[in-house]
Amino acid sequence: MAYQDATLFAEPGFDLDLVRDFLMQNPGFIRNDAELLTCIASEPSSGNVIAIGDLARERMLRETRSARSRFSAIVETARANYEAQIRVQEAILAVLDSHDPDDLNERLTGHVAFALASDVCILAVSDSDINSQALDKAGSAIERLVPASQPTLLGPIEHTRTWLYGDQAAHLRSEVLARLEFGPNRRLAVLAIASRDIDAFRPEHGGELVMFFARVLERVLSRFASSGLL
Numbered sequence: 224m225a226y227q228d229a230t231l232f233a234e235p236g237f238d239l240d241l242v243r244d245f246l247m248q249n250p251g252f253i254r255n256d257a258e259l260l261t262c263i264a265s266e267p268s269s270g271n272v273i274a275i276g277d278l279a280r281e282r283m284l285r286e287t288r289s290a291r292s293r294f295s296a297i298v299e300t301a302r303a304n305y306e307a308q309i310r311v312q313e314a315i316l317a318v319l320d321s322h323d324p325d326d327l328n329e330r331l332t333g334h335v336a337f338a339l340a341s342d343v344c345i346l347a348v349s350d351s352d353i354n355s356q357a358l359d360k361a362g363s364a365i366e367r368l369v370p371a372s373q374p375t376l377l378g379p380i381e382h383t384r385t386w387l388y389g390d391q392a393a394h395l396r397s398e399v400l401a402r403l404e405f406g407p408n409r410r411l412a413v414l415a416i417a418s419r420d421i422d423a424f425r426p427e428h429g430g431e432l433v434m435f436f437a438r439v440l441e442r443v444l445s446r447f448a449s450s451g452l453l
Contacts (some may be wrong), residue, residue, distance in 0.1 A: 239450045313338040315439050319433055323452050327443065340370060341416045341423065346403075346440065348453070349411040353404060358411075360386065367415045369402035374437075375430030376400040379421050387415055396421040399430065401437035405444040 246252060253259055314335040317354065321327035336344035351362030358366060364386065369376055377399045385392045395417040403412040414437050418424060447453040 244401070307432055310338050310340065311436050314436055316439060318443055321443060324447055327447075336416075339416055341418045343388055343395060343415065343417040345387065345415045345417075347387055347413050347415065348444070349413075352406075352408040352410045361413070362411050365402060365411050369400050369413060371402065374402035375434055377424045377428055377430055378426045379431075380417065384415075388417060391417075394419055397424040397426075399424045399433050401430065401433045403437050403441050403444065405441040406448040408416075410444075410448070412440075412444065 263376040266382045293381070310317070317330045317334045317338065318327060321330050331346055336342070347361050347365075349359055349362035349365060351358040353371075355362065378395050380395055384393045384398075388395055398415060398418055400416075401414040403414060404410065405412065416433070444453060
């Protein structure tokens with residue numbers, strides 16, 4: 224398109240709004256015209272005029288900063304997930320080596336609690352199974368807190384669970400609970416991991432790793448049950 228003097232736009236009947244509407248509806252008219260873009264970008268910024276080159280550079284910088292921020296968040300999440308997997312693997316190895324229920328309990332309250340960065344790690348076993356007509360206190364609590372339809376619970380502790388945590392209950396602020404069913408009769412149990420830190424366990428953390436750990440515990444408990452130890 225040939226260059227036209229600015230006086231053209233002052234001619235009677237020339238509608239600048241129509242020109243603007245056309246350009247708004249057809250941005251490719253400018254974007255695909257290399258000569259026109261070069262002319263616009265070469266104009267220095269002054270007053271109310273903004274150079275396209277400056278805008279492009281600012282946009283590129285914003286997009287670069289945003290991409291770096293997203294990448295950092297992804298790396299941080301991946302690192303946290305990896306560390307969580309390592310901790311759960313350590314806990315699994317610890318419980319697999321347990322010899323009897325007392326040994327298992329000692330490992331849970333000691334090495335496993337430390338590996339999972341928690342203040343409390345407890346396994347509460349009910350005398351009831353999934354087919355019991357009347358559940359004991361522990362079985363009733365398990366069915367209420369972690370039913371088969373939602374076998375994990377993560378988040379802040381809203382009600383003190385003295386029946387589960389004993390004297391430490393008043394000091395614990397967040398927890399993760401996982402439902403267990405073990406043995407031929409699918410006896411009920413709950414794995415409880417709790418912390419004094421309210422942010423230690425949050426709903427958005429997800430319970431996949433905890434449920435995997437719970438499946439390992441089910442196999443250990445089934446072994447104890449078949450040996451008459453539980």
